[in-house]
Amino acid sequence: MEYSTHFSFYLLTFSLPLLTFLLLRLHSSRLRRHLHIPPGTLGLPFLGETLQVMSAFKSSNPDTFIDDRVSRLGSPVFTSHVFGEPTVFSADHETNRFILMNEGKLFESSYPGSMTFALTVKQLMSLDSCEWTERLRKEYILVIEGFLTIPSPLFSTTYRRAVQARGKVAEALRMAVRERRKRENEGGERKKKDMLGALLDEEGSGDGLSEEEIVDFLVSILEEQDEIRSRKGKSEALQWNDYKSMSFTECVVNETLRVANISSGVFRRAMTDVDVKGEYNDHTSYTIPKGWIVFASSRAVHLNHDHFKDARTFDPWRWQAESRTENSINLFNPFGGGPRYCPGAELARVTLSVFLHHLVTQFSWVPAEEDKLVFWPTVRMQKGYPIIVQRLN
Numbered sequence: 430m431e432y433s434t435h436f437s438f439y440l441l442t443f444s445l446p447l448l449t450f451l452l453l454r455l456h457s458s459r460l461r462r463h464l465h466i467p468p469g470t471l472g473l474p475f476l477g478e479t480l481q482v483m484s485a486f487k488s489s490n491p492d493t494f495i496d497d498r499v500s501r502l503g504s505p506v507f508t509s510h511v512f513g514e515p516t517v518f519s520a521d522h523e524t525n526r527f528i529l530m531n532e533g534k535l536f537e538s539s540y541p542g543s544m545t546f547a548l549t550v551k552q553l554m555s556l557d558s559c560e561w562t563e564r565l566r567k568e569y570i571l572v573i574e575g576f577l578t579i580p581s582p583l584f585s586t587t588y589r590r591a592v593q594a595r596g597k598v599a600e601a602l603r604m605a606v607r608e609r610r611k612r613e614n615e616g617g618e619r620k621k622k623d624m625l626g627a628l629l630d631e632e633g634s635g636d637g638l639s640e641e642e643i644v645d646f647l648v649s650i651l652e653e654q655d656e657i658r659s660r661k662g663k664s665e666a667l668q669w670n671d672y673k674s675m676s677f678t679e680c681v682v683n684e685t686l687r688v689a690n691i692s693s694g695v696f697r698r699a700m701t702d703v704d705v706k707g708e709y710n711d712h713t714s715y716t717i718p719k720g721w722i723v724f725a726s727s728r729a730v731h732l733n734h735d736h737f738k739d740a741r742t743f744d745p746w747r748w749q750a751e752s753r754t755e756n757s758i759n760l761f762n763p764f765g766g767g768p769r770y771c772p773g774a775e776l777a778r779v780t781l782s783v784f785l786h787h788l789v790t791q792f793s794w795v796p797a798e799e800d801k802l803v804f805w806p807t808v809r810m811q812k813g814y815p816i817i818v819q820r821l822n
């Protein structure tokens with residue numbers, strides 16, 4: 430009796446998953462024949478490719494899961510099986526758009542139970558209050574005074590002084606960048622994980638930024654924010670117009686949303702069999718079967734080299750009016766789209782810009798402890814990025 434109970438238990442434990450898997454496989458090969466589902470694999474029984482997706486998202490390079498499959502299968506839309514559900518991943522902008530625009534008609538929102546979003550803001554730079562920063566601030570006053578005058582280098586001494594002062598500020602920052610790089614390279618100083626740290630870190634998002642670009646970045650954002658503050662006086666609150674005049678800060682916010690957004694994409698469930706564009710085995714479209722999950726990855730589009738030059742480099746200048754293209758604006762959707770477009774999009778942008786304004790004009794800070802960017806289950810700093818803040822004089 431006991432033997433037969435054990436036998437039934439083992440039979441159920443081991444054969445049921447196998448049976449389910451075989452049925453799924455059979456079902457999927459039927460679907461593949463009849464419905465032309467996107468290429469890919471359902472992976473191991475039950476687990477599917479959950480371990481692969483988790484190990485990619487738990488590493489410092491979460492993009493390998495999608496990148497590897499897109500290049501191996503030759504299709505930006507592919508089939509997988511994660512968190513117990515057959516799932517179609519899309520790294521294709523047009524397909525993503527189609528999915529977003531057909532919300533409530535062909536697709537409905539469907540998120541894995543335990544995923545929650547957390548807001549992370551990117552750090553800018555740490556400046557210890559010292560003699561050097563004081564000197565730098567004095568030079569800034571000249572810069573700001575100068576930029577409030579008519580910009581004619583020939584007729585305005587204030588403007589000329591400002592241009593010279595900008596040169597000095599840039600030079601001072603250039604020296605600071607060199608110093609920091611030297612100290613860190615010689616191993617005399619622990620690498621700081623602030624924005625300057627990231628800009629200097631060749632393995633981090635600052636990959637490929639030259640010294641001039643780093644200096645230009647720091648000068649541009651400090652200058653823009655200090656100029657606004659000096660116009661308003663010490664404690665006057667920011668107005669909508671001030672926010673709208675933060676053009677370089679907007680580039681920084683855009684670029685941060687492009688390379689390190691808290692949302693990597695959106696989850697949907699197909700409400701019916703849905704045909705989406707795609708070329709595979711002589712077919713010009715794929716079918717996403719009714720009930721399947723779809724993950725439309727905006728991150729994959731934002732980090733695609735065909736869409737954004739040097740896509741994996743943090744480059745806020747790409748958003749400046751003279752550099753950005755209509756195409757890059759159309760491809761950029763960090764806040765989703767269609768009927769579920771994020772209602773907090775503008776609030777998020779304002780919050781980030783106002784935060785950056787107060788951070789760079791009033792405070793210096795250093796990281797309180799080592800921390801790192803993690804991507805699982807959401808994009809955030811692992812410890813919430815504790816910092817020690819000091820108000821500038």
Ligand code: HEM
Nearest residue numbers: 691692695696763764765768769770771772773774776777
């Ligand atoms: C950087 C910050 C933010 C990012 C990147 C972001 C991104 C997104 C994305 C991609 C969606 C679409 C989800 C989908 O289609 O399934 C969304 C929806 C939503 N967001 Fe945001 N969001 C941000 C901040 C905010 C803020 C500050 C609020 C509110 C104060 C907010 C409220 C919402 C709500 C209520 C929805 C659901 C809309 C719906 O389902 O109809 N978000 N967000």
